[in-house]
Amino acid sequence: TCLPGGLVLAGCCDGVGTKVEVAKAAGDFAFLGQDLVAMNVNDLVTCGARPLFFLDYIACGKLDRAVLTPIVKSIAAACAESGCALLGGETAEMPGTYGPEGLDLAGFAVGLAEEGKILDGSAVQKGDAVVGVPSSGVHSNGFSLVRRALLSPGSSLSLHDRPPLLGGQTLGDCLLTPTKLYVSLALKALSGNVVHAMAHITGGGLFDNIVRVIPKGFSLSLKYDAWPRPAIFSLLAERDVEEDEMRSVFNLGIGFVFLLAQKNLPDFLALLEKEGEKGYVIGEVTA
Structure with missing residues (x-):
């Protein structure tokens, strides 16, 4: 999406996949939030965009503060390290869709780039x-x-x-x-x-x-x-x-x-x- 002043919005969406299952088995959710942010902002920056903000979506079978609190804290810390704002997100409790320990994470990142400086690979040459x-x-x-x-x-x-x-x-x-x-x-x-x-x-x-x-x-x-x-x-x-x-x-x-x-x-x-x-x-x- 082009904006005035030659600026362009870029966005992406990703999750952490079945790493969630390892975290559940270990009872350790301390860094899943960083995983979620990294999977998005690391992708976003490849085109030359500077991350602006991040949103998360957490789906579960039952709300459990012991699980969700460290995840959200980790999301916030990773956003701060990446220089982007955590604007908010959605936590969906979905019994019947997920079991009591069911959990899935998705994230969405939006960034800003200068249109004339977007990295699209066109500058790549043989021998690089x-x-x-x-x-x-x-x-x-x-x-x-x-x-x-x-x-x-x-x-x-x-x-x-x-x-x-x-x-x-x-x-x-x-x-x-x-x-x-x-x-x-x-x-x-x-x-x-x-x-x-x-x-x-x-x-x-x-x-x-x-x-x-x-x-x-x-x-x-x-x-x-x-x-x-x-x-x-x-x-x-x-x-x-x-x-x-x-x-x-x-x-x-x-x-x-x-x-x-x-x-x-x-x-x-x-x-x-x-x-x-x-x-x-x-x-x-x-x-």
Whole structure:
């Protein structure tokens, strides 16, 4: 939607999927709100929009303050960190549609961009570098596969277990690590006017999320050994999730991606480091 002054409204809607089921099983709802905000604002910022406000929709079978209070607090904190207002939302108690412990979350984010500075991928060129920024873990996609591989009936693992691969962390704490918020970093990166495109790595994995922000006729060459993977993905591989399936479902340790000309790499990687993030050159755009 175009506004006076060359400004454009952008919006998006997303949820946290079946990560809710892991939170319910663990009895830990402290960071689901951040997951919900991140899934929206991280998508929104990829076109160059600055988030303005956020709305939430929470559906449940029975209102439970012990569940809903930490979720809403986390939503508010994540909105503040992302520089957007939490305008409100809707909490729907729906017995008969949901069981007593039933819960689902959805969010809606609206942002503002300058029409002439929208990132639509048209500036991407053959040879552009693909720079990835680490994720905090699984984030909020692929949890149906996670639950099937690690927590299905008869599994030898529980959320309270501390698998050696996780270095002393419980499986529950690892899986419920909140989705990182990339808005501040992305807006800072855009200020240098060298970024050609950005991608938030969600369902579909790295290739599918990046290739859709580049022009038709181009493809990608990705180096999947160019960054350290979080241990949770090693655990999933140990539980017979094939590499090809993991690449098509998970972020594998890269949560957000920037595309830019190779000549601008040194300064850009220095900018990321100044902002406290490590950038990995994980591939390039090919013809």
